[in-house]
Amino acid sequence: xxxxxxxxxxxxxxxxxxxxxxxxxxxxxxxxxxxxxxxxxxxxxxxxxxxxxxxxxxxxxxxxxxxxxxxxxxxxxxxxxxxxxxxxxxxxxxxxxxxxxxxxxxxxxxxxxxxxxxxxxxxxxxxxxxxxxxxxxxxxxxxxxxxxxxxxxxxxxxxxxxxxxxxxxxxxxxxxxxxxxxxxxxxxxxxxxxxxxxxxxxxxxxxxxxxxxxxxxxxxxxxxxxxxxxxxxxxxxxxxxxxxxxxxxxxxxxxxxxxxxxxxxxxxxxxxxxxxxxxxxxxxxxxxxxxxxxxxxxxxxxxxxxxxxxxxxxxxxxxxxxxxxxxxxxxxxxxxxxxxxxxxxxxxxxxxxxxxxxxxxxxxxxxxxxxxxxxxxxxxxxxxxxxxxxxxxxxxxxxxxxxxxxxxxxxxxxxxxxxxxxxxxxxxxxxxxxxxxxxxxxxxxxxxxxxxxxxxxxxxxxxxxxxxx
Ligand code: AMP
Ligand code: ZN
Numbered sequence: 001x002x003x004x005x006x007x008x009x010x011x012x013x014x015x016x017x018x019x020x021x022x023x024x025x026x027x028x029x030x031x032x033x034x035x036x037x038x039x040x041x042x043x044x045x046x047x048x049x050x051x052x053x054x055x056x057x058x059x060x061x062x063x064x065x066x067x068x069x070x071x072x073x074x075x076x077x078x079x080x081x082x083x084x085x086x087x088x089x090x091x092x093x094x095x096x097x098x099x100x101x102x103x104x105x106x107x108x109x110x111x112x113x114x115x116x117x118x119x120x121x122x123x124x125x126x127x128x129x130x131x132x133x134x135x136x137x138x139x140x141x142x143x144x145x146x147x148x149x150x151x152x153x154x155x156x157x158x159x160x161x162x163x164x165x166x167x168x169x170x171x172x173x174x175x176x177x178x179x180x181x182x183x184x185x186x187x188x189x190x191x192x193x194x195x196x197x198x199x200x201x202x203x204x205x206x207x208x209x210x211x212x213x214x215x216x217x218x219x220x221x222x223x224x225x226x227x228x229x230x231x232x233x234x235x236x237x238x239x240x241x242x243x244x245x246x247x248x249x250x251x252x253x254x255x256x257x258x259x260x261x262x263x264x265x266x267x268x269x270x271x272x273x274x275x276x277x278x279x280x281x282x283x284x285x286x287x288x289x290x291x292x293x294x295x296x297x298x299x300x301x302x303x304x305x306x307x308x309x310x311x312x313x314x315x316x317x318x319x320x321x322x323x324x325x326x327x328x329x330x331x332x333x334x335x336x337x338x339x340x341x342x343x344x345x346x347x348x349x350x351x352x353x354x355x356x357x358x359x360x361x362x363x364x365x366x367x368x369x370x371x372x373x374x375x376x377x378x379x380x381x382x383x384x385x386x387x388x389x390x391x392x393x394x395x396x397x398x399x400x401x402x403x404x405x406x407x408x409x410x411x412x413x414x415x416x417x418x419x420x421x422x423x424x425x426x427x428x429x430x431x432x433x434x435x436x437x438x439x440x441x442x443x444x445x446x447x448x449x450x451x452x453x454x455x456x457x458x459x460x461x462x463x464x465x466x467x468x469x
Contacts, residue, residue, distance in 0.1 A: 006239075008268075008271075018268075020268070026238045027238065031123070032104075034101045035104060037292045038293075043117075044276040044319065045273040046117050048371075049241045051311070051371055052369060053120075055401055058401045059366070064232075064233065066229060068126055068224055072097075073219045084218075087206060097207045111303075114297075129227060132231050133196075134212050150186075153214050154187065154195055166270060167251075196220050197212060198219075237267040239269040240267045242271075244275060246272065275319075276318075276319045276321055293306065301330055302333075309325065312329065312371070336406065349389055361401075374402065377398065378402070381398075382395075392407065454468060
């Protein structure tokens with residue numbers, strides 16, 4: 001099996017990825033907070049995580065991937081201040097929190113489908129797992145890692161030797177960007193302590209609340225991911241993914257509470273995708289004004305063009321969104337599809353010669369997921385001294401990772417040209433029928449075409465046709 005070399009945020013170096021159990025990978029992904037549409041920055045992260053999962057499968061691993069859906073507890077500041085984002089969404093749209101969650105969860109998966117992002121094996125909304133959160137928090141209280149103060153339950157970061165193991169932050173750095181009007185939570189023993197369970201919160205109108213040993217309340221955001229991950233993947237995780245903003249405090253807190261709870265190291269490898277920025281800076285849902293996949297579609301860019309735009313840059317580099325670059329990507333994508341579409345299926349597979357390209361593709365993936373290099377290998381195949389059948393086969397294999405619809409488009413084109421040939425044949429028959437004044441037959445042909453989704457119109461220049469709307 002090809003060894004994947006991946007950058008690990010935990011060790012701050014690129015290293016061979018080795019799961020705990022040979023051949024099997026347990027992978028966890030932080031899911032979306034479903035209070036608004038995903039913006040194309042969020043989708044960059046999910047595209048690159050999808051490529052990671054598919055690369056691991058491509059090189060031969062069996063992967064089990066879990067993702068949560070954050071539908072409670074993520075406050076408008078990633079620390080414990082502000083309002084629950086879900087409640088903000090519900091207020092904005094005059095709907096209930098669950099209606100908002102359902103709507104934006106569906107919208108997220110619709111975007112994923114358009115982008116060929118595979119749905120993880122297990123998707124778990126946080127509101128499904130309240131008993132698991134309570135059990136884990138109770139254990140943390142019992143073993144002395146959590147305390148109650150002012151009604152809330154807090155994780156005591158003072159009990160840890162190395163709270164900053166992941167983010168390598170200095171305490172002073174934490175103060176950067178803290179707004180002066182953010183109230184210090186006087187209940188915390190240490191500035192970095194975080195809420196596991198909110199009861200006495202200042203948000204009296206919090207819509208979703210559950211009974212707990214500490215009173216009616218709701219879970220903090222960080223505990224969701226730890227508990228959902230441990231519930232489905234057990235107490236040793238191979239790889240945990242997210243956007244770079246998740247490193248602190250979210251993933252730092254996940255490590256703190258998971259390792260305190262389990263009593264040993266939890267996750268070996270941390271994979272983070274750098275942000276997509278617009279010209280004014282980081283794209284963010286809370287800013288309200290952000291780019292969505294539908295907006296790109298309405299401007300004539302197919303989701304595949306956006307996927308290719310993401311694949312052409314490395315996941316560990318910030319990516320600036322820019323319409324000029326997107327236009328170039330669109331032109332390149334269309335040209336690429338035209339080439340793959342023209343490949344014929346005939347010919348014996350040239351297995352021996354194909355091997356070189358398979359190796360080059362795996363090498364690109366194994367080099368810390370060098371996706372732009374992997375796309376280059378597709379171009380190399382098109383230029384290679386191989387017959388069409390071999391090229392098609394290789395491109396099909398590579399597209400299982402790249403997800404650019406290269407062959408599906410080609411197949412669709414074939415279907416389209418078949419349809420066009422059929423329509424032309426029928427129009428010729430209809431012309432003959434009309435010449436013979438057999439209007440019943442001419443009308444029957446019109447109906448037959450309509451039943452196949454084709455509308456025809458007689459004009460002075462002749463009969464024209466289009467796909468019926
Ligand atoms: P959220 O729905 O806000 O919980 O975020 C979903 C995912 O998108 C998380 O993994 C974030 O780290 C990631 N993310 C947020 N903003 C960006 C951005 N501008 N570019 C790339 N990923 C992002
Ligand atoms: Zn998470």
